[in-house]
Amino acid sequence: MSAAKQSDYRLLDSQLRALLADETDALAISANFVGLLFNNMENINWLGIYVTRGETLVLGPFQGQPACVRIPFGRGVCGAAAATRLTQLVHDVHDFPGHIACDPVSRSEIVIPLIIDDKLIGVFDVDSPTVGRFSTDDQAGLELLCRSFLAALPAGTTTQFI
Numbered sequence: 001m002s003a004a005k006q007s008d009y010r011l012l013d014s015q016l017r018a019l020l021a022d023e024t025d026a027l028a029i030s031a032n033f034v035g036l037l038f039n040n041m042e043n044i045n046w047l048g049i050y051v052t053r054g055e056t057l058v059l060g061p062f063q064g065q066p067a068c069v070r071i072p073f074g075r076g077v078c079g080a081a082a083a084t085r086l087t088q089l090v091h092d093v094h095d096f097p098g099h100i101a102c103d104p105v106s107r108s109e110i111v112i113p114l115i116i117d118d119k120l121i122g123v124f125d126v127d128s129p130t131v132g133r134f135s136t137d138d139q140a141g142l143e144l145l146c147r148s149f150l151a152a153l154p155a156g157t158t159t160q161f162i
């Protein structure tokens, strides 16, 4: 299955901004962000947010199978994104040292750090059952969507945002 084109991400981004407009509750905004994206991306099996709780990531709004609840910074793909504050694009999770297999079906993954005012408020994680599902175009598209999500959160949002 081919990855979404940039134009699809631009369309999805306008739908996202319309969906989140005028809402101020961070939990509702996060839940709808996850719901819209999960239902508009092909060939994925899990999509959600882990939120920052000190030096640990804790499971937040998601769609997919129940997942690991707590991930220390530096552990697995999500922990690497949190520790480095860099997007992790993993072609094959079996090749990623320390990958946490919440769902053995997952074979590739992208994790994007969520940062506001230099504070890491969490990470956004998408998993696919197909090796190499995510391209650099997907990375650019998903980073655009994350920026719109972060911009929709209420002013003054801090680390413990939900």
Ligand code: SME
Residues within 6 Å of the ligand: 046, 067, 068, 071, 075, 076, 077, 078, 079, 098, 099, 100, 101, 102, 103, 106, 109, 125, 127
């Ligand atoms: N695989 C992730 C853990 C989170 S689940 O995929 C939902 C990781 O190694 O960070």
